[in-house]
Amino acid sequence: MSELPPRESMEFDVVIVGAGPAGLAAAIRLKQLAPDVSVVVVEKGSEVGAHILSGAVIDPSGLDRLLPEWREDPERPLKTEVTDDRFYWMTQSAAIKVPLFMAPPLMSNHGCFIGSLGLVTKFLAAKAEALGVEIYPGFAAAELIIGEDGAVRGIATGDMGIGKEGEPTAGFTRGMELLGKYTLFAEGARGSLSKILIAKFGLANDREPPKFGIGLKELWQVDPAKHKPGLVQHSFGWPLDNATGGGSFLYHYDENLISVGFVVHLNYQNPYLSPFEEFQRFKTHPAVRDIFEGAKRIAYGSRAITEGGYQSVPKLVFPGGALIGCAAGFVNVPRIKGTHNAISSGMLAAEHVVEALAAGRANDELSGYEAAWRTSPVGRDLWPVRNVKPLWSRFGTVVGVALGGLDMWTNTLGFSLFGTRPHGKADWETLKPARDCTPIAYPKPDGKITFDRLSSVFLSNTNHEENQPPHLKVADMALQKSSEHDIYAGPSTRYCPAGVYEWVGEGADLRFVINAQNCVHCKTCDIKDPNRNITWVPPEGAGGPNYPNM
Ligand SMILES: Cc1cc2nc3c(=O)[nH]c(=O)nc-3n(C[C@H](O)[C@H](O)[C@H](O)COP(=O)(O)OP(=O)(O)OC[C@H]3O[C@@H](n4cnc5c(N)ncnc54)[C@H](O)[C@@H]3O)c2cc1C
Numbered sequence: 001m002s003e004l005p006p007r008e009s010m011e012f013d014v015v016i017v018g019a020g021p022a023g024l025a026a027a028i029r030l031k032q033l034a035p036d037v038s039v040v041v042v043e044k045g046s047e048v049g050a051h052i053l054s055g056a057v058i059d060p061s062g063l064d065r066l067l068p069e070w071r072e073d074p075e076r077p078l079k080t081e082v083t084d085d086r087f088y089w090m091t092q093s094a095a096i097k098v099p100l101f102m103a104p105p106l107m108s109n110h111g112c113f114i115g116s117l118g119l120v121t122k123f124l125a126a127k128a129e130a131l132g133v134e135i136y137p138g139f140a141a142a143e144l145i146i147g148e149d150g151a152v153r154g155i156a157t158g159d160m161g162i163g164k165e166g167e168p169t170a171g172f173t174r175g176m177e178l179l180g181k182y183t184l185f186a187e188g189a190r191g192s193l194s195k196i197l198i199a200k201f202g203l204a205n206d207r208e209p210p211k212f213g214i215g216l217k218e219l220w221q222v223d224p225a226k227h228k229p230g231l232v233q234h235s236f237g238w239p240l241d242n243a244t245g246g247g248s249f250l251y252h253y254d255e256n257l258i259s260v261g262f263v264v265h266l267n268y269q270n271p272y273l274s275p276f277e278e279f280q281r282f283k284t285h286p287a288v289r290d291i292f293e294g295a296k297r298i299a300y301g302s303r304a305i306t307e308g309g310y311q312s313v314p315k316l317v318f319p320g321g322a323l324i325g326c327a328a329g330f331v332n333v334p335r336i337k338g339t340h341n342a343i344s345s346g347m348l349a350a351e352h353v354v355e356a357l358a359a360g361r362a363n364d365e366l367s368g369y370e371a372a373w374r375t376s377p378v379g380r381d382l383w384p385v386r387n388v389k390p391l392w393s394r395f396g397t398v399v400g401v402a403l404g405g406l407d408m409w410t411n412t413l414g415f416s417l418f419g420t421r422p423h424g425k426a427d428w429e430t431l432k433p434a435r436d437c438t439p440i441a442y443p444k445p446d447g448k449i450t451f452d453r454l455s456s457v458f459l460s461n462t463n464h465e466e467n468q469p470p471h472l473k474v475a476d477m478a479l480q481k482s483s484e485h486d487i488y489a490g491p492s493t494r495y496c497p498a499g500v501y502e503w504v505g506e507g508a509d510l511r512f513v514i515n516a517q518n519c520v521h522c523k524t525c526d527i528k529d530p531n532r533n534i535t536w537v538p539p540e541g542a543g544g545p546n547y548p549n550m
């Protein structure tokens with residue numbers, strides 16, 4: 001590639017990567033505490049919320065602390081309060097209701113709100129801008145800027161208008177350097193720069209491996225007669241087998257909207273498993289099918305969710321910055337909730353940044369933030385549920401979920417029979433060779449309740465500039481063939497929720513095709529490839545899904 005011109009740079013007090021709940025909460029808190037501090041937020045989505053996908057039943061504790069007046073705000077994005085909370089154990093033909101008294105009080109959804117996290121981030125962005133925060137959607141942070149002393153100085157946004165072969169095109173624009181006294185990384189699950197920081201500064205040394213699930217979601221407009229605003233329903237069991245963790249969510253909210261989704265834990269073992277098809281199958285269960293009859297599917301998307309919890313949280317700080325929200329992995333797994341912790345961790349980090357700036361410090365470690373999180377609301381939320389995921393992984397769904405429930409009860413009373421359980425293997429290590437597994441025959445989609453991938457991706461409004469370098473990088477194509485294809489039977493063709501990966505041809509003509517323009521940025525390939533041979537990097541800013549309200 002020909003030599004590129006130097007980048008221009010802009011200086012701020014604080015640079016924030018990612019306009020999710022964590023990044024925006026940090027920005028708002030910084031300005032609330034120190035109005036003169038300059039804060040910039042970069043967001044890779046075409047607009048704030050375009051890449052946000054969540055359930056979402058939101059525990060309002062974070063929002064209440066950040067914006068105590070939000071419930072009276074006429075523009076508030078959360079209007080449906082939970083009124084009915086149900087939990088089911090599914091078999092192929094039955095849905096057995098689990099009595100709520102069996103679950104510890106921390107699992108209750110009463111007092112929570114149902115809504116779109118995408119709309120929550122739009123609301124937060126407006127509040128941040130009103131306080132003077134500069135937000136730049138359509139700009140991906142593509143590179144870390146590291147000073148000569150090894151400290152993080154900021155980020156560079158990606159160049160625009162680079163062609164497929166890496167050459168500048170007529171539309172070429174050089175990226176910008178955004179430099180800060182501190183940089184907060186709020187990229188969400190499997191952040192592309194956060195991953196580099198974790199490796200570079202050894203932040204995950206002595207921690208359990210990070211763990212993830214893949215979450216798939218559809219938004220449906222249903223018959224008003226079948227809509228019960230405030231109803232929250234979760235299930236585990238069918239269609240997954242006992243060895244595969246995961247479950248469904250189904251939330252009724254606003255004007256006849258239903259958010260339905262499915263999470264599959266990414267430590268699954270059978271390479272023939274397709275999380276997308278498991279989700280489609282779930283909707284045909286007799287207990288839920290009727291809701292979708294005659295209804296209209298209006299949106300689709302997918303995103304990885306962090307599941308490692310307390311024992312997988314890396315060291316949060318390094319010279320010049322910190323990880324906040326799901327970039328650090330603050331999801332409470334049994335509650336499937338991370339928004340409240342994303343907001344609280346953003347606020348906590350902001351408070352330590354303000355203290356450091358007031359003391360005239362810059363580009364050093366925010367060690368106070370690292371020292372504070374375990375006793376903060378975030379640490380207190382994650383501690384009692386820390387064994388649920390490891391017990392589920394170790395003992396399977398039937399026994400593991402029961403033991404997890406018992407452990408949450410005893411933790412509520414102040415002790416655990418299990419101490420703190422390890423997770424063991426990382427998700428990329430858990431697939432078994434295809435020859436040891438049974439292929440799964442999934443039913444064909446009916447086009448009414450169940451669908452194929454491509455018509456689903458269409459509903460995500462995904463768009464990427466076609467003439468750009470691939471943003472899904474396969475390090476070693478020969479290894480992809482000899483291992484991903486020959487040993488594992490091509491699991492990427494099944495775990496990718498957007499049909500990006502295909503093995504086409506036979507024998508000497510066999511090729512790994514990457515339809516990168518369909519990528520919905522869920523990051524699953526970066527997590528689950530059995531050889532860690534695929535790396536997701538940000539494409540040109542503004543590329544990716546355009547979720548209106550996920
Ligand atoms: C299917 C599913 C269901 C869920 N259900 C719930 C629920 O019901 N309740 C709940 O509380 N939580 C739920 N969660 C978890 C919740 O969504 C997360 O905990 C929360 O979104 C984390 O917030 P965050 O700000 O850390 O990251 P995110 O919300 O992921 O936001 C990160 C933002 O950063 C941007 N970004 C990333 N990298 C870059 C980059 N390099 N440059 C520029 N921008 C970048 C992204 O585009 C995105 O906008 C669910 C998650 C999933 C996947």
Ligand code: SF4
Pocket residue numbers: 472495496497498499500518519520521522523524525526536
């Ligand atoms: S290519 Fe990777 S990040 Fe993109 S949708 Fe598929 S699995 Fe997700």
